Amino acid sequence: MASTGPINVIAVSGSLRRDSFNTATLRACQSLAPDDMTIELFDPERLAEFPLFSEDRSAQGLPEPVAELCDKIMAADGVLIANPEYHHSMSSVTKTMIDWVSRSPDKPFNQKPIAITGASTGPMGGPWGQYAVRTCFIPLEGLVLNRPEVFVKSSKTKFDESGKLTDNATAEELGAFLGAFAGWIRTVGGQAR
Amino acid sequence: MASTGPINVIAVSGSLRRDSFNTATLRACQSLAPDDMTIELFDPERLAEFPLFSEDRSAQGLPEPVAELCDKIMAADGVLIANPEYHHSMSSVTKTMIDWVSRSPDKPFNQKPIAITGASTGPMGGPWGQYAVRTCFIPLEGLVLNRPEVFVKSSKTKFDESGKLTDNATAEELGAFLGAFAGWIRTVGGQAR
Amino acid sequence: MASTGPINVIAVSGSLRRDSFNTATLRACQSLAPDDMTIELFDPERLAEFPLFSEDRSAQGLPEPVAELCDKIMAADGVLIANPEYHHSMSSVTKTMIDWVSRSPDKPFNQKPIAITGASTGPMGGPWGQYAVRTCFIPLEGLVLNRPEVFVKSSKTKFDESGKLTDNATAEELGAFLGAFAGWIRTVGGQAR
Amino acid sequence: MASTGPINVIAVSGSLRRDSFNTATLRACQSLAPDDMTIELFDPERLAEFPLFSEDRSAQGLPEPVAELCDKIMAADGVLIANPEYHHSMSSVTKTMIDWVSRSPDKPFNQKPIAITGASTGPMGGPWGQYAVRTCFIPLEGLVLNRPEVFVKSSKTKFDESGKLTDNATAEELGAFLGAFAGWIRTVGGQAR
Numbered sequence: 001m002a003s004t005g006p007i008n009v010i011a012v013s014g015s016l017r018r019d020s021f022n023t024a025t026l027r028a029c030q031s032l033a034p035d036d037m038t039i040e041l042f043d044p045e046r047l048a049e050f051p052l053f054s055e056d057r058s059a060q061g062l063p064e065p066v067a068e069l070c071d072k073i074m075a076a077d078g079v080l081i082a083n084p085e086y087h088h089s090m091s092s093v094t095k096t097m098i099d100w101v102s103r104s105p106d107k108p109f110n111q112k113p114i115a116i117t118g119a120s121t122g123p124m125g126g127p128w129g130q131y132a133v134r135t136c137f138i139p140l141e142g143l144v145l146n147r148p149e150v151f152v153k154s155s156k157t158k159f160d161e162s163g164k165l166t167d168n169a170t171a172e173e174l175g176a177f178l179g180a181f182a183g184w185i186r187t188v189g190g191q192a193r
Numbered sequence: 194m195a196s197t198g199p200i201n202v203i204a205v206s207g208s209l210r211r212d213s214f215n216t217a218t219l220r221a222c223q224s225l226a227p228d229d230m231t232i233e234l235f236d237p238e239r240l241a242e243f244p245l246f247s248e249d250r251s252a253q254g255l256p257e258p259v260a261e262l263c264d265k266i267m268a269a270d271g272v273l274i275a276n277p278e279y280h281h282s283m284s285s286v287t288k289t290m291i292d293w294v295s296r297s298p299d300k301p302f303n304q305k306p307i308a309i310t311g312a313s314t315g316p317m318g319g320p321w322g323q324y325a326v327r328t329c330f331i332p333l334e335g336l337v338l339n340r341p342e343v344f345v346k347s348s349k350t351k352f353d354e355s356g357k358l359t360d361n362a363t364a365e366e367l368g369a370f371l372g373a374f375a376g377w378i379r380t381v382g383g384q385a386r
Numbered sequence: 387m388a389s390t391g392p393i394n395v396i397a398v399s400g401s402l403r404r405d406s407f408n409t410a411t412l413r414a415c416q417s418l419a420p421d422d423m424t425i426e427l428f429d430p431e432r433l434a435e436f437p438l439f440s441e442d443r444s445a446q447g448l449p450e451p452v453a454e455l456c457d458k459i460m461a462a463d464g465v466l467i468a469n470p471e472y473h474h475s476m477s478s479v480t481k482t483m484i485d486w487v488s489r490s491p492d493k494p495f496n497q498k499p500i501a502i503t504g505a506s507t508g509p510m511g512g513p514w515g516q517y518a519v520r521t522c523f524i525p526l527e528g529l530v531l532n533r534p535e536v537f538v539k540s541s542k543t544k545f546d547e548s549g550k551l552t553d554n555a556t557a558e559e560l561g562a563f564l565g566a567f568a569g570w571i572r573t574v575g576g577q578a579r
Numbered sequence: 580m581a582s583t584g585p586i587n588v589i590a591v592s593g594s595l596r597r598d599s600f601n602t603a604t605l606r607a608c609q610s611l612a613p614d615d616m617t618i619e620l621f622d623p624e625r626l627a628e629f630p631l632f633s634e635d636r637s638a639q640g641l642p643e644p645v646a647e648l649c650d651k652i653m654a655a656d657g658v659l660i661a662n663p664e665y666h667h668s669m670s671s672v673t674k675t676m677i678d679w680v681s682r683s684p685d686k687p688f689n690q691k692p693i694a695i696t697g698a699s700t701g702p703m704g705g706p707w708g709q710y711a712v713r714t715c716f717i718p719l720e721g722l723v724l725n726r727p728e729v730f731v732k733s734s735k736t737k738f739d740e741s742g743k744l745t746d747n748a749t750a751e752e753l754g755a756f757l758g759a760f761a762g763w764i765r766t767v768g769g770q771a772r
Contacts, residue, residue, distance in 0.1 A: 015247075015248070016245060016246070016247040016248075016249070016250075017247060017248040017249050018249055048245060048247070050245060052209060052241060052243060052245065052285070052286055052289060053209070053284065053285045053286060054208075054209040054210060054241070054286075055208070055209075055210040056209070056210050056211055057209075086246075086288075086291075086292050086295070087291060087292070087295060087328075087329040087330075087332050087333055088328045088329060088331055088332055088710070089282075089283075089288065089325060089328055089329050090282075090288070091246070091288075091292065092245070092246045092285055092288035092289040092291070092292040093245055093246060093247075095279075095282065095283070095284075095285035095288045096245060096285040096289065098279075098280060098285070099279050099280070099284065099285045102279070102280060124703055124704075124706060124730075125703075127703060127706040127707060128328065128706060128707075128710065131521070131524075131667070131707065132282060132325065132328075134524070135280075135281045135282055135321065135325075135517070136280040136281060136282050137280075137532070138281055138517075138520070138532050138533070138535070139280050139281055139532075139533065139535075140280055141532045141533055142532075143532075146523070146524050146525075146527045146528075146529075147524070147525065147527055149524070149525075151703075187574060188573060188574055281517070317510055317513060317537075318510075320510060320513040320514060321513060321514075321517065324474070324514065324714070324717075327717070328710070330725070331710075331713070331725050331726070331728070332725075332726065332728075334725045334726055335725075336725075339716070339717050339718075339720045339721075339722075340717070340718065340720055342717070342718075344510075380767060381766060381767055401633075401634070402631060402632070402633040402634075402635070402636075403633060403634040403635050404635055434631060434633070436631060438595060438627060438629060438631065438671070438672055438675060439595070439665075439670070439671045439672060440594075440595040440596060440627070440672075441594070441595075441596040442595070442596050442597055443595075472632075472674075472677075472678050472681070473677060473678070473681060473714075473715040473716075473718050473719055474714045474715060474717055474718055475668075475669075475674065475711060475714055475715050476668075476674070477632065477674075477678065478631070478632045478671055478674035478675040478677070478678040479631055479632060479633075481668065481669070481670075481671035481674045482631060482671040482674075482675065484665075484666060484671070485665050485666070485670065485671040488665070488666060514714065518668060518711065518714075521666075521667045521668055521707065521711075522665075522666040522667060522668050523666075524667055525666050525667055526666055
């Protein structure tokens with residue numbers, strides 16, 4: 001139960017690019033979170049070690065980096081996903097992460113509060129991509145925050161060269177988003193599974 | 194232009210499982226195709242060599258197995274995709290394939306006739322998965338066959354132990370599907386790009 | 387708050403057909419609900435009086451049948467929707483209902499627990515239709531039950547001539563669905579809005 | 580066959596609002612079309628006479644305004660739809676139009692070239708709405724143009740008080756869109772059905 005104590009969130013970026021705006025968005029979230037929320041970023045270099053998903057491989061047990069993420073999700077009060085949109089859908093990295101985590105007998109996403117955002121260099125910010133990610137959590141029974149939906153669009157103009165978020169409006173949006181996520185975790189978190 | 198001559202199709206399975214029903218569906222298609230259509234199955238073991246998608250990796254040039262698939266798509270009159278549905282969406286392997294091929298400067302999917310099917314052991318046959326795959330081809334400008342849509346459901350009951358399709362109704366459905374695909378290729382194939 | 391007392395649900399069918407299998411499914415739900423859940427069916431003849439949605443018409447105030455449904459939703463602990471799938475999407479009647487209700491300044495769907503099912507005469511039971519309905523409740527902030535998802539497929543074989551559900555497996559599925567909905571209402575119902 | 584002669588298109592707006600930006604977008608398209616394309620706007624007041632869709636009503640024959648639209652679609656080389664997005668989906672008016680037209684035994688949408696756009700006052704321009712409309716044309720076998728996709732966003736800033744499009748960038752986008760639609764009609768129009 002996370003009903004009154006501090007909240008810890010594990011964050012996963014669906015991009016492996018070193019200077020990814022999605023990873024940068026999650027780093028920005030770390031400092032924009034409410035005081036009682038701590039956000040750990042799952043190391044993108046660890047995510048890069050996930051193999052392509054295969055049921056045969058999965059039958060031999062979870063690969064080590066997958067098991068590590070599963071443990072972190074199980075221990076967390078919520079999961080924050082930043083998804084880059086490719087081709088009107090989620091990134092293959094986001095989907096690979098979901099396909100693998102779903103194979104854990106612990107069902108890490110089941111009844112877990114989840115919040116989804118994403119950044120893109122284009123003018124829309126990835127509407128179809130976020131929507132695609134949400135869909136996966138119907139059968140996996142993740143509890144996805146409805147709103148606010150934050151689309152970090154035209155991302156090249158919103159971060160400096162070091163990847164620091166410099167756009168105040170986006171910072172406010174993300175702050176409100178994380179505040180709503182904290183409220184959502186307090187409402188639905190800690191459900192019997 | 195494929196307007197009157199023989200048609201060659203490259204087929205890709207979104208599952209790496211050795212005994213995959215999706216791969217088995219594509220093998221069945223090879224013998225169910227119209228006389229003037231040849232279907233080559235892209236080797237699943239070669240697909241298994243695709244790395245996770247990363248823009249940084251992509252900036253160094255296409256990995257060899259990706260380049261090989263791109264060449265085969267460029268040379269083909271159409272692309273046939275069998276997609277397993279995971280979590281109300283396409284498989285991460287299907288999406289990885291699409292994300293990588295889309296990075297080729299040749300734009301292999303642009304104006305290319307495409308047909309999508311899929312198999313699942315469940316009672317629906319993967320409706321959301323096929324729909325998710327279609328969506329990607331809006332921005333990539335693939336020309337996806339509308340109908341018939343074939344959902345190979347309850348697949349465990351439709352193939353024998355060697356992976357041979359034994360269900361007559363499914364064979365008829367796939368035959369009609371491939372016939373419609375041939376017609377579609379003759380209508381839209383060979384467009385100026 | 388519906389945390390311990392009896393639960394009352396308002397049910398809306400997205401079909402105006404007199405012998406609609408979707409309406410029949412909701413009638414079946416009335417007797418399959420847990421003991422502490424009462425389901426009222428919104429009169430399909432009243433729904434048939436909804437005008438086509440128009441913002442100009444909406445600016446003059448809610449039409450009377452719309453206002454009546456809004457009041458019933460506001461007073462209920464949850465909303466149950468049975469949606470017929472037309473053309474891989476929700477029915478226009480379901481969408482008309484949602485478009486109108488969303489115009490109430492009371493925001494009847496906001497933080498309201500919602501469960502979605504549907505019947506079809508075809509072999510799938512309407513997977514895309516239910517999915518389309520769900521999507522609307524992201525921005526409207528309805529709280530949609532994830533699972534179980536019930537697809538009443540091949541509906542002609544599952545009801546008798548009077549519209550009574552005669553298929554035991556479907557009855558069990560709907561019973562489990564309503565039980566899960568009761569649990570969901572107890573978890574998230576009565577949230578501050 | 581419309582392979583070389585003039586092209587005539589019937590346009591339908593999914594909004595009944597008198598000052599609708601979607602209808603205004605279609606009016607703008609009338610003057611932005613290529614020289615050999617004529618666009619007729621289906622009278623929104625006639626669309627407003629469509630009843631809510633009901634299979635019982637449909638069994639009595641198509642209502643007169645529906646039959647009129649069906650005839651116009653049958654006679655046209657293509658259909659242009661402007662869809663307002665409501666609640667991450669298409670408008671109920673757009674869906675009502677589709678549900679009714681689909682009941683014609685002539686199957687007016689079958690193998691018909693279709694282009695979809697839309698306007699919204701918000702910052703995105705209706706990405707989910709256009710996507711929802713596309714989906715319907717998979718089973719109806721409409722031939723939907725892939726790209727360019729035009730999203731007329733922040734529409735209040737792009738039309739004058741009389742509903743005339745004043746934004747040059749949007750005019751250029753719509754012009755390119757209509758040019759691509761003409762090319763699409765010449766490629767796939769006039770198919771055997």
